[in-house]
Amino acid sequence: MAAPQIVPYDPAWPSLAEAWLERIRRAVAAVTPEPLRLDHIGSTAVPGLDAKGFLDLQLLMAELPDEAQMSTALASCGFRRARGSRPDSPGVDRDVPRPGTSPAHHEKLLFFREEPHPQNPGVILHVRRMDSSFADFVLCFRDWLRSDGSARADYAAHKRALAAEFAGADDYDDYTRAKSVFMDEAQRRMGWPRPPRATAAPTSR
Known part of the structure; x- marks a missing residue:
């Protein structure tokens, strides 16, 4: 992928994402009968937020599936396995753990x-484990941006500044890494990781 280009929010993105989530659900049914979770994530999932012209979707499973089987299943929907522009491209084979979290999973x-067709957004599918703390972070980050207009404006300005800074880049990698400054601040403002729920003390009968 070439350098990032930020485009105005398109009200059609949520319905397009829902259609893709259903197509993906049907496609992977042959790979795994286990329960899974599918979500529209990223900037295109936040009404009013400018974004790259790609829908980000997340598929959560108890364990990562066999790569070859998943690749075959998703090929029926036109998906290809991403390999990254560089050997150390972030977020391709492994997410970078957020500060203060376990590197596991x-x-x-x-x-x-x-x-x-340029008028249609591309689609990026992130397949993660249910117990990935990064998967929880992206869902909380999405919900925070949906609920906080000031945060949305700050993030939009940050992304546009970075897109201008890396306009001549050959790929997304430096743009992605540079966003970590905002993500670190967002994590603090969000109060994430969320504190674990208290477990009720057992009662005698």
Whole structure:
């Protein structure tokens, strides 16, 4: 992928994402009968937020599936396995753990689909474990941006500044790494990780 280009929010993104989530659900049914969770994540999942022209989707499973089987299943929807522009491209085979979290369970599979028509967004699918703390972070980050107009404006300005800074780049990698400054601040403002729920004390009968 070339340098990032930020485009105005498109009200069609949520419905397009829902359609893709259903297609993916059907496609992976042959790979795993286990319960799974599918979500629209990222900037295109936040009404009013400018974004890159790609829908980010997340598939959560108890264990990462066999890569070859998953690749075959998703090929029916036009997805290809992402390999990264560089050997150390972030977020391709493993997520970078957020500060203060365990590095366990951050392995992932990343797939993408580029649309032949410029007016249609491409699709990026992040396949993660249910117990990945990074998976929880992206859901909380999405919900925080949806509920906080000031945070949305700050993030939009940050992304546009970075897109301008890296406009001549050959890939997304430096842009992605530079966003970590905002993510670190967002983590503090969000109060994430969320404190564990208290367990009720057993009662005698």
